[in-house]
Amino acid sequence: xxxxxxxxxxxxxxxxxxxxxxxxxxxxxxxxxxxxxxxxxxxxxxxxxxxxxxxxxxxxxxxxxxxxxxxxxxxxxxxxxxxxxxxxxxxxxxxxxxxxxxxxxxxxxxxxxxxxxxxxxxxxxxxxxxxxxxxxxxxxxxxxx
Numbered sequence: 001x002x003x004x005x006x007x008x009x010x011x012x013x014x015x016x017x018x019x020x021x022x023x024x025x026x027x028x029x030x031x032x033x034x035x036x037x038x039x040x041x042x043x044x045x046x047x048x049x050x051x052x053x054x055x056x057x058x059x060x061x062x063x064x065x066x067x068x069x070x071x072x073x074x075x076x077x078x079x080x081x082x083x084x085x086x087x088x089x090x091x092x093x094x095x096x097x098x099x100x101x102x103x104x105x106x107x108x109x110x111x112x113x114x115x116x117x118x119x120x121x122x123x124x125x126x127x128x129x130x131x132x133x134x135x136x137x138x139x140x141x142x143x144x145x
Contacts, residue, residue: 042089042134043126050127052090052135054120065141068116072108076145080106083142084113092132094122102138113141 045051054061075081082105089098099117104110117139126135 040134042136043128045126045135045137048126048128048133048135052094052126052137053124055123064120065116068119069141069143070112071143071145072112075106075108075143079145080109081143081145082106082109083140084110085138085140086113086117087136087138088117090123090125090135090137092125092134094125096120096123105143109143112143116141 054064056063083103084101084105085103087098087100087102088096091097096117099114101110101114104113125132127133
């Protein structure tokens with residue numbers, strides 16, 4: 001019974017944590033600013049009130065990826081396939097920045113996934129309350145033969 005109370009108190013404590021716990025400080029470079037490096041609060045996708053939206057919604061995102069993605073020749077000839085999990089930040093103006101591969105399968109497929117994400121048009125930015133905020137987004141890009 002005592003263990004049950006400890007678990008219950010721990011869960012209540014974790015649920016009562018402020019929303020700032022889901023904010024990540026990211027070092028970003030702005031070439032137009034006088035100070036080249038600055039830390040920006042970036043919110044996780046699950047913790048914003050209004051999530052970022054690709055023009056055309058989920059269907060538009062899938063269509064864009066399928067039209068833009070080109071299978072690398074060497075990977076195609078070698079029969080390499082897999083899923084590349086990428087992370088990027090959708091800024092307050094809707095632009096995409098800080099693209100990184102979280103989990104990849106082949107360097108050619110990883111490079112193609114980064115190219116596809118960097119070619120994306122501007123998104124509708126995410127909001128926290130009435131304020132537009134940068135949001136970290138995770139997207140898998142699948143390569144199948």
